[in-house]
Amino acid sequence: MEMTPLPPKSVSNSINALEQYTRRNSLRIRGILEVDRETGEMCIHKVVNFCRIKLGLDLQPQCIDRAHRVGSKENATAQRVMLVKFVSLQDRDRVFRARSKLKGKRDDQDKPLLVLADLTRENMRIFSAALSAKNRGRIKDTWVDANCRIIITLTDNTRKNIDCVEDLP
Known part of the structure; x- marks a missing residue:
């Protein structure tokens, strides 16, 4: 195979x-x-x-x-x-x-x-991009949970885990 x-x-x-x-x-x-x-x-x-x-x-x-x-x-x-x-x-x-x-x-x-x-360099880059998206009003909120997952709240109040910058709206 x-x-x-x-x-x-x-x-x-x-x-x-x-x-x-x-x-x-x-x-x-x-x-x-x-x-x-x-x-x-x-x-x-x-x-x-x-x-x-x-x-x-x-x-x-x-x-x-x-x-x-x-x-x-x-x-x-x-x-x-x-x-x-x-x-x-x-x-x-x-x-x-x-x-x-x-x-x-x-x-x-x-x-x-x-x-x-303690985020990896890549996850820190993704989280920084999410913070920028929040500051520009593209998303409502972002945070890192206890399991080091980066989570965003979209403008329609739905939550989404993001694994890469391309996951951001």
């Missing part, structure tokens, strides 16, 4: 979906104070404290597999985002759901405190 090859778009969507799946236990947190020579252990304790103080969650250090900063250190005054990988999806989801408690809260540099899904 001869198999027909998948079209390139389908292959790239599949690769992106697999890469996103490998990030399912991870979140990005913006607003945790950065100090020089931070170790992974220090980052874990900062995340635990952030969750306790800002989110009201009793999270133990054992719930976090690893935590570290991402991004370049070019701007010495800017706080870099913390990438956090949780041991269990349940703990990751508890933190993700509690992020609504951060609404309106800002860090010492007057930037919003955020807990974000």
Whole structure:
């Protein structure tokens, strides 16, 4: 039996979906104070404290597999985002759901405190395009759910998952 090859778009969507799946236990947190020579252990304790103080969650250090900063250190005054990988999806989801408690809260540099899904580069590009479509009035709303799916609300109030920029109206 001869198999027909998948079209390139389908292959790239599949690769992106697999890469996103490998990030399912991870979140990005913006607003945790950065100090020089931070170790992974220090980052874990900062995340635990952030969750306790800002989110009201009793999270133990054992719930976090690893935590570290991402991004370049070019701007010495800017706080870099913390990438956090949780041991269990349940703990990751508890933190993700509690992020609504951060609404309106800002860090010492007057930037919003955020807990974000760890999106792939491609999914971040798709989400940015969806935000642009929202700002131009082509769609009503867009967000990323707990499973890292990008969802849009169309102007007729129907919801739709999008996997590529071409899915946008």
